Amino acid sequence: MTRDWWKHLILILGMIVVIAPFYLMVSYSFKSPGEIERGEGGFFGRQELMVDERCVSLRAPDRKDIAAASQRFPGQTENAIRTALIAEAKSACSMRPVVFNYTKAFSEAPLLRYLLNGIAVTVSIFLIQAVVALPAAYALAKLKFWGREAVFGLVLFCLLIPVHAIALPLYIILAKLGLTNTYAALVVPWTISVFGIFLMRQFFMTVPDDLIDAARMDGMGEFAIVWRVMLPTAIPALLAFAIFSIVAHWNDYFWPRIVVTGNRDLFTPPLGLREFKGDGDGSYFGPMMATATVIVTPLIVAFLLAQKRFIEGITLSGMK
Amino acid sequence: MTELSIVNVTKRFDETDVLKGVSLDIADGEFVSLVGPSGCGKSTLLRIIAGLEAQTSGDIRIAGQSVVDRRAADRNLSMVFQSYALYPHLSVADNIAVPLKMRRLSRLQRLPLAARLLPSGRAASRKIEYDVHQAAKMLEIEHLLNRKPGQLSGGQRQRVALGRALVREPAAFLLDEPLSNLDAKLRVQTRAEIAQLHRRLRATFVYVTHDQVEAMTMSDRIAVMMGGRILQCATPETIYEDPDHIDVAEFICAHKINILPVEIADDGQLHLLDRRLELSVVGAGRGVGSLGLRPEALRLAGENAPIRGHVVHRENLGAELFVQVEVAALKERVTLRANPEQRRALQLGSPVGLEFDPAKALLFDPHGKRLRQLRPTFAAKPEVA
Ligand SMILES: Nc1ncnc2c1ncn2[C@@H]1O[C@H](COP(=O)(O)OP(=O)(O)OP(=O)(O)O)[C@@H](O)[C@H]1O
Ligand SMILES: [Mg+2]
Numbered sequence: 001m002t003r004d005w006w007k008h009l010i011l012i013l014g015m016i017v018v019i020a021p022f023y024l025m026v027s028y029s030f031k032s033p034g035e036i037e038r039g040e041g042g043f044f045g046r047q048e049l050m051v052d053e054r055c056v057s058l059r060a061p062d063r064k065d066i067a068a069a070s071q072r073f074p075g076q077t078e079n080a081i082r083t084a085l086i087a088e089a090k091s092a093c094s095m096r097p098v099v100f101n102y103t104k105a106f107s108e109a110p111l112l113r114y115l116l117n118g119i120a121v122t123v124s125i126f127l128i129q130a131v132v133a134l135p136a137a138y139a140l141a142k143l144k145f146w147g148r149e150a151v152f153g154l155v156l157f158c159l160l161i162p163v164h165a166i167a168l169p170l171y172i173i174l175a176k177l178g179l180t181n182t183y184a185a186l187v188v189p190w191t192i193s194v195f196g197i198f199l200m201r202q203f204f205m206t207v208p209d210d211l212i213d214a215a216r217m218d219g220m221g222e223f224a225i226v227w228r229v230m231l232p233t234a235i236p237a238l239l240a241f242a243i244f245s246i247v248a249h250w251n252d253y254f255w256p257r258i259v260v261t262g263n264r265d266l267f268t269p270p271l272g273l274r275e276f277k278g279d280g281d282g283s284y285f286g287p288m289m290a291t292a293t294v295i296v297t298p299l300i301v302a303f304l305l306a307q308k309r310f311i312e313g314i315t316l317s318g319m320k
Numbered sequence: 321m322t323e324l325s326i327v328n329v330t331k332r333f334d335e336t337d338v339l340k341g342v343s344l345d346i347a348d349g350e351f352v353s354l355v356g357p358s359g360c361g362k363s364t365l366l367r368i369i370a371g372l373e374a375q376t377s378g379d380i381r382i383a384g385q386s387v388v389d390r391r392a393a394d395r396n397l398s399m400v401f402q403s404y405a406l407y408p409h410l411s412v413a414d415n416i417a418v419p420l421k422m423r424r425l426s427r428l429q430r431l432p433l434a435a436r437l438l439p440s441g442r443a444a445s446r447k448i449e450y451d452v453h454q455a456a457k458m459l460e461i462e463h464l465l466n467r468k469p470g471q472l473s474g475g476q477r478q479r480v481a482l483g484r485a486l487v488r489e490p491a492a493f494l495l496d497e498p499l500s501n502l503d504a505k506l507r508v509q510t511r512a513e514i515a516q517l518h519r520r521l522r523a524t525f526v527y528v529t530h531d532q533v534e535a536m537t538m539s540d541r542i543a544v545m546m547g548g549r550i551l552q553c554a555t556p557e558t559i560y561e562d563p564d565h566i567d568v569a570e571f572i573c574a575h576k577i578n579i580l581p582v583e584i585a586d587d588g589q590l591h592l593l594d595r596r597l598e599l600s601v602v603g604a605g606r607g608v609g610s611l612g613l614r615p616e617a618l619r620l621a622g623e624n625a626p627i628r629g630h631v632v633h634r635e636n637l638g639a640e641l642f643v644q645v646e647v648a649a650l651k652e653r654v655t656l657r658a659n660p661e662q663r664r665a666l667q668l669g670s671p672v673g674l675e676f677d678p679a680k681a682l683l684f685d686p687h688g689k690r691l692r693q694l695r696p697t698f699a700a701k702p703e704v705a
Contacts, residue, residue: 208403208405210401210402210403210405211405211407213367213370213372213392213399213401213405214399214401214405214406214407214484215407215418216371216372216391216392216393217370217372217392217393217397217398217399217419218393218418218419218422218484219393219419219422219423220393220422221393224422229407232407232409232410233408233409235409
């Protein structure tokens with residue numbers, strides 16, 4: 001134990017490096033702008049009441065408000081009424097920093113809509129990827145046909161192509177088809193995952209041939225074999241692939257930024273973060289970090305729920 | 321009627337001819353074993369019959385109809401695999417039900433829940449459930465129906481695989497070494513059960529094995545395959561007592577057969593170890609043939625016996641005693657089956673003389689083909705009978 005202290009030290013250091021940004025993100029999402037700027041208040045901040053200046057300036061009383069309020073403050077001068085109204089507005093606009101940050105996150109941008117967009121996009125990408133990759137991987141692993149090696153060579157070759165290299169041609173194709181600013185633009189380019197095909201093919205290679213022959217004897221066609229025999233035996237591998245696919249596309253900022261230009265209804269969660277960039281009056285780090293926290297939470301919750309099976313899937317894909 | 325015909329089937333993988341023209345007719349309800357050493361093409365032949373592999377040339381007929389252009393699923397054959405090949409994600413009951421579901425239910429009825437929601441599906445699935453139970457009862461695996469294959473022992477898995485094959489009524493059963501993963505005791509037991517099952521179902525069985533005991537005990541006929549050919553196909557008795565080829569005689573034996581070189585003279589007279597035998601053969605040329613003598617064809621004889629040597633090894637099996645005798649002029653030892661009462665005379669090192677029953681002697685020509693035309697010849701001076 002004591003001899004291994006340096007291993008633990010390295011692990012702890014590594015953990016700190018990995019955790020630090022998350023720690024900062026969550027912590028900032030709790031704090032008031034002042035605390036963030038001055039770097040004080042510990043993890044949760046002091047949670048003192050703060051005043052939202054923007055809210056106050058929006059509620060600044062004009063002449064009509066003062067006239068309307070004169071009944072409530074009988075026998076007072078206009079100025080006195082004004083200061084009273086401003087004080088009222090201030091107390092109405094003051095709240096705890098957490099509440100401020102998170103309400104801002106949801107009110108400043110339609111974050112809920114972005115989250116639903118994110119779910120719709122990532123889930124459809126993954127489902128279509130699976131529908132394409134499973135039969136393709138089955139054919140590459142278990143069927144004999146002319147040119148199989150060549151096709152598999154192409155799959156390997158495609159693994160080497162970086163996404164960013166083909167982004168522009170893809171964009172042009174989509175633009176020519178008039179598909180930019182649609183859900184299709186977010187989903188379609190990702191539906192054929194060579195990585196998925198490769199991963200599932202490697203897994204299917206380990207499925208014994210006898211099992212497939214038995215299925216044929218039992219009266220299954222080739223597609224029935226894919227869905228009724230290969231898919232259920234490949235659940236761990238498919239889960240491993242699901243992690244890669246869903247995490248990658250949920251967090252993707254690059255591609256949605258390119259194909260969704262005007263229409264905010266199509267924004268995915270990472271694009272939501274842009275709503276807070278470079279706001280004129282002071283830094284909006286608090287709400288921004290609150291948004292970021294909201295965005296990563298679904299992934300973390302999903303991971304915790306399915307942790308055991310995920311780890312199974314990862315180690316398995318690592319072995320093969 | 322579901323007789324099965326294999327007509328001149330050949331199979332070539334890349335550059336090697338695995339099957340070199342195999343023909344075999346199997347009658348309705350017959351139990352035929354395919355035996356042969358590893359790699360002789362048994363599994364390949366079975367898979368061609370099943371439709372899992374395409375033959376290079378030749379024809380497969382089921383009930384008189386050629387099935388070469390039918391898929392495996394449409395040939396109505398059941399197959400049991402050496403590895404059992406159970407669906408790991410399905411329970412035993414579901415495993416057995418798969419062939420019925422794929423055949424009796426429509427695509428719609430097979431959808432999850434549809435079996436419960438559609439009235440027609442409900443009736444069909446109740447019938448399937450009943451049939452699965454019947455099959456499970458026959459194989460005594462009813463108590464395992466809810467388990468997954470991973471929770472079963474080898475013998476239990478083997479039964480489930482059998483159940484999945486016999487739950488529907490196929491034209492024929494194809495079994496590829498179904499017992500090779502079982503331990504010796506279970507193998508003997510299951511062997512008897514499969515034979516019983518065959519008698520009960522009266523179905524056509526093609527049974528691949530490389531274990532000749534299995535073949536001898538279970539089959540109506542045995543087809544001995546070697547090097548991509550069927551050397552002989554006959555009843556177990558015929559194969560044992562009257563083999564066509566030296567390889568068949570050597571392969572099918574409880575104890576290794578003794579092969580002794582014999583000289584065939586011009587007139588057909590046989591000489592063993594430079595001694596004239598009271599046997600001659602008709603219609604064979606001059607040359608060196610082989611005389612096959614099973615251990616039980618040999619018996620102890622006196623000083624004048626044609627084969628003489630001394631005991632080098634004994635195996636006492638209780639009911640019988642096997643003795644290996646070293647003969648000076650032979651490279652290989654000669655094995656003799658003796659009665660345990662003869663133990664005294666067969667001490668290690670003691671000299672023995674052996675003679676054989678001419679009726680049980682198997683003579684083969686230099687190429688290994690059997691020479692059947694043996695005649696007794698009488699010795700010039702009477703030696704030992
Ligand atoms: N798909 C294939 N491609 C190339 N050669 C093959 C293929 N399948 C079988 N063979 C070859 O064909 C020959 C016969 O194989 P087969 O499996 O029929 O033997 P077997 O008699 O069943 O042997 P065993 O008793 O070991 O199961 C072997 O030499 C094998 O290497
Ligand atoms: Mg085999």
